[in-house]
Amino acid sequence: VEVEVGEPGPGEIRIRHKAVGLNFIDTYQRTGLYPFQMPLQLGMEASGIVEAVGEGVTHLKAGDRAAYASQPPGAYCELRVMPAKCVCKL
Structure with missing residues (x-):
């Protein structure tokens, strides 16, 4: 499903994914x-x-390479807004 991804609010970032992990938790x-x-x-x-x-x-x-491995779920997408506290700079 195509959805519009808006601007990040306070304490959030918008990240464009380049790689997404697949782990056992996903199958569970x-x-x-x-x-x-x-x-x-x-x-x-x-x-x-x-x-x-x-x-x-x-x-x-903006422009930083970054990664996360935590809540909230939803990494199976091209672009998303999520809490910045869950994301680290690479």
Whole structure:
């Protein structure tokens, strides 16, 4: 499904993924062993390029290479907005 990804809010970043991890937890989520509410957003880790930062984000800036391996799920996408506190600079 195509969705519009907006601007990051305070404490958030927008990241364009270049690589996305696939791990056993993803298969467990797909089988229902670890239940999630629908619609399910899969993927717990990725790396890419920061496109924009929201107010208050100081450890990252647009153009930085960055990665994460944490909540919230949803790494199976090209572009997303997520909490900056979950993302580290590479």
